[in-house]
Amino acid sequence: MQYLKIMEAINEQIDAGLLSGGHKLPAERKLAESFSTTRVTLRESLALLEAEGKLYREDRRGWFVSPDPLRYDPTYTTDFPAMAKAQGRTPRSELLSAKRVPASRRAASLLNVKPLTEVYRIDRLRFLDERPVVVVTNFISPRHFPDLFKHNITDSLTSTYREQYGVIYSKTQFRVRSTSLMADTAHHLRATSGTPAMFVERINYDQHGNLIDCDLEYWRHDAILIESTATI
Amino acid sequence: MQYLKIMEAINEQIDAGLLSGGHKLPAERKLAESFSTTRVTLRESLALLEAEGKLYREDRRGWFVSPDPLRYDPTYTTDFPAMAKAQGRTPRSELLSAKRVPASRRAASLLNVKPLTEVYRIDRLRFLDERPVVVVTNFISPRHFPDLFKHNITDSLTSTYREQYGVIYSKTQFRVRSTSLMADTAHHLRATSGTPAMFVERINYDQHGNLIDCDLEYWRHDAILIESTATI
């Protein structure tokens, strides 16, 4: 189990702080040579460190040391930009697409509307310190938000809801599942298909108990730490 | 990207219900042959399905189709046996060890005591339908639970706390992180080092606000779906 030894060796260097967040590792062929092994075995070690959340990979760009994860409280509705800044990180968001679509089966079930009802669909890509970390899809009931696309929908829907429509989140249902990235989602995150991911699904209600919208979030799994407190 | 095609082919069979939870796949060499490829490539596909949570592996035993995950509400303090039964599953717990130990740095920090303070440490392995799914370590402040080991500490600490000591959970802090299994933990779960895992850490308080204990849980990542509702 040579790959475990290699893994430990790299791990030690990370823990010792010799390699810090965002640092790029040497080329695979060079690492393989310096550990006297083949690329296949070396990649096994790297994949393990990726699974553990110590390293991440950018497609065809190489291996990097993972920065500290963002602490994320799904019960708390601070928006992404605020949350990131509060933790000393630099957030950025890109709008991938915003359109009105007939609700897919999944979206209809989450929003509790009939399939094919027209809903807003917003896709965004969010960055932490210029690293893409999450792809977010929102399905939104248009009934509560006429002309939503006339406002800022890129940075924080939470803020737009509040400032433009007087709608405030008051209840949220969430699910968290471990999975992997595929196709487009992987590509936006500069990842290859199969990269480990955290999937977070939320359904949000306003102060009157109305179902407002839902999020489907695919996070690079090393970039997020779910953290919350519950009083029973 | 042959491995994606193989992945889809297997995926379809699972979704079509041809292969259901717990079903064992044919030998790797046979699968490789039937897809006209080598074991290395075939294993790449299987690993992807593992990352996605569709398949799991038991060390040297082969590949299996993942059963539905257990829905787990970290804010709700139903004990494991009750939660499993409520979802139509058969739970079982094994005591791996129970001892008094000087608190490790991590344990001391979680329990908010001085390092090396003596605490209880209980390690357990829990099964769903005879599949090992989670290794749980509890660190417990002995102050609140004299002679704890005289009672049932295998099945449900929650019940023992309540019935023997009148202690009821009233607040819980939790963290969820995606990681991988290593060494002993992997072995107990019949997994190899590096298998994807969900790590759940909880700190629990009683009805008077006293810090009671903490859990460190390593779940097979396909066996758990975190699910909760929060009112803000």
Place this chain on the structure above:
DNA sequence: TAGTGGTCTAGACCACTCA
């Protein structure tokens, strides 16, 4: 354009599981 990571081949040996 040079070098990199992504993918794939065709083997091999070993320790272990299971019948």
Place this chain on the structure above:
DNA sequence: GAGTGGTCTAGACCACTAG
């Protein structure tokens, strides 16, 4: 004891990134 999965070797070609 046969067959399995776990690990490893020593290559190869390609599409892409980075300079």
